[in-house]
Amino acid sequence: MKNMKFNNFFQSKTFKIIIWVVVALIVLLLVFRLGIEVGYKKAQFSYHWGENYHLNFGGPKGGFFLPPNKNDEFISSHGAAGQIIKIDNNNLIIKDKENVEKSVLIKDDTTIFCLRQKIKASDLKTGDFIVVIGDPNNAGQIEAKLIRVMPSPAQINNGVPGQNTFSPKFLRNRLPR
Amino acid sequence: MHPCFVLINRRIKLSFKIMTEKKHRKLANFLASPEPPKDLLEKIMNQIHWEQERRIIKVRFTLFSVLLVTSLIALIPTFKMIQTSFAQSEFINFIQLAFTDTKAIINYFDSFIVAILESLPVMAIALFLFVIFVLLESIKYIAQYSKSLFSPLKTNLKTN
Numbered sequence: 369m370k371n372m373k374f375n376n377f378f379q380s381k382t383f384k385i386i387i388w389v390v391v392a393l394i395v396l397l398l399v400f401r402l403g404i405e406v407g408y409k410k411a412q413f414s415y416h417w418g419e420n421y422h423l424n425f426g427g428p429k430g431g432f433f434l435p436p437n438k439n440d441e442f443i444s445s446h447g448a449a450g451q452i453i454k455i456d457n458n459n460l461i462i463k464d465k466e467n468v469e470k471s472v473l474i475k476d477d478t479t480i481f482c483l484r485q486k487i488k489a490s491d492l493k494t495g496d497f498i499v500v501i502g503d504p505n506n507a508g509q510i511e512a513k514l515i516r517v518m519p520s521p522a523q524i525n526n527g528v529p530g531q532n533t534f535s536p537k538f539l540r541n542r543l544p545r
Numbered sequence: 546m547h548p549c550f551v552l553i554n555r556r557i558k559l560s561f562k563i564m565t566e567k568k569h570r571k572l573a574n575f576l577a578s579p580e581p582p583k584d585l586l587e588k589i590m591n592q593i594h595w596e597q598e599r600r601i602i603k604v605r606f607t608l609f610s611v612l613l614v615t616s617l618i619a620l621i622p623t624f625k626m627i628q629t630s631f632a633q634s635e636f637i638n639f640i641q642l643a644f645t646d647t648k649a650i651i652n653y654f655d656s657f658i659v660a661i662l663e664s665l666p667v668m669a670i671a672l673f674l675f676v677i678f679v680l681l682e683s684i685k686y687i688a689q690y691s692k693s694l695f696s697p698l699k700t701n702l703k704t705n
Contacts, residue, residue, distance in 0.1 A: 406662045447660030449638035465633055479649050499638045501656050513653040516642055 409504070413445030417470075417508035424471040424508055425461060443468055445504040451520060452496045458489060459509070462498065471509040472500050482517040492517070599694070606690040613683035616676050623673045630666030639664060 377383055417424075450464035460472040474480075474489045482491070492498070497520030502512040582588075631637055639660050643650050650657050 402662070406659065409659065410663055444635065444660065444663035446656045446663060447635060447639055449635040465635060481646055481649070499635070499642055501639070501642065501650075501653050501660055503656055513656055514642070514646060514649045516646055518638065518641070 407442070409445050410442035413504040413508065414442045416504065416506055417443055420508035425469050443470070445510070447499070447501050448472060448510055449499045449518075450497070452492060452494050452498060455492060455494055460492065460498075460512075462500070470500075471507075472498075472502070472515070473505070473509045473511045474515070475511055478502075478512045478515060480515040480517070487517070496520075602690050602694055606687065606694055609683045609686045609690070612679060613687060616680040616683060619676045620680065623669075623676045627666065627669045627673045630669035634664045634666050636661065636664040636666065 448462055448464050448470045450462040450470070452460050453463050453469070454461035458474040460474065462470050462472060464470055478489070480487050480489060480492070492515075497518050499516045499518055500510060500512050501514040502510045505511050639657065642657070
């Protein structure tokens with residue numbers, strides 16, 4: 369009789385609700401943990417970026433350019449997308465979409481792509497629009513793992529909206545002769 | 546008394562008797578009118594209850610209609626907001642990498658995932674999804690309430 373009640377409980381609606389609550393709590397806690405992790409990384413990188421600003425870019429701590437969005441002042445640490453404004457040996461200074469300068473360190477194992485071919489770091493030019501994936505270091509830089517040269521919004525079909533193709537000028541400069 | 550007169554007199558009395566009997570029968574029939582059905586009270590109470598429910602449904606229907614209109618209006622600015630957030634963030638550029646450099650992305654998957662998470666405009670997406678949720682829920686409840694509100698009057702009184 370007791371066994372019957374026991375079995376009925378495991379097939380009851382209450383038991384299903386308990387299971388769903390437990391699953392929802394697990395998902396919620398995992399997402400919360402993920403949020404903490406990402407937030408911590410962003411905060412840490414922003415701290416190092418601010419601390420080393422005068423070393424990386426010159427100028428006051430905190431930078432000349434302030435992020436325009438005051439609610440999201442932390443800088444993303446594992447990637448960047450923007451225009452190269454300065455090339456200094458293996459160090460690229462880029463200005464991202466939020467007008468924040470980022471220092472990107474090119475290492476020996478960094479893969480650089482342009483169109484369908486691999487290129488060298490020396491092939492990168494000031495004004496190129498690049499997308500970088502990498503890891504942050506304690507000097508407030510991003511150690512690049514992958515760099516992809518992309519047509520910037522102005523280079524896409526000479527800035528004509530709605531036609532998402534490379535402009536002839538971009539292809540002329542980039543295609544091998 | 547003349548026998549003829551007596552006969553007429555009897556006849557009149559007889560017809561009068563018949564008439565009164567008929568009247569009595571009619572009166573008896575009238576008095577024995579049909580009893581109301583036994584469950585009449587229950588049916589009336591059910592009807593009253595249904596009318597009360599209908600009134601509550603009307604209020605809820607109005608409330609959800611207002612919510613539907615509000616969420617429809619809110620959909621436009623939130624959509625613009627999400628569009629702007631995606632355009633300003635680097636998210637689209639990182640996603641493009643997944644298509645152009647799939648092999649390289651597989652190698653650097655950990656950094657790529659963190660970069661995607663960092664650049665995701667979470668608040669804009671959450672706000673947009675919330676508006677979508679309110680919109681869908683309002684439609685669901687409006688459909689549900691309109692069924693009971695605009696359907697023919699529910700009655701459990703039997704028509705004989």
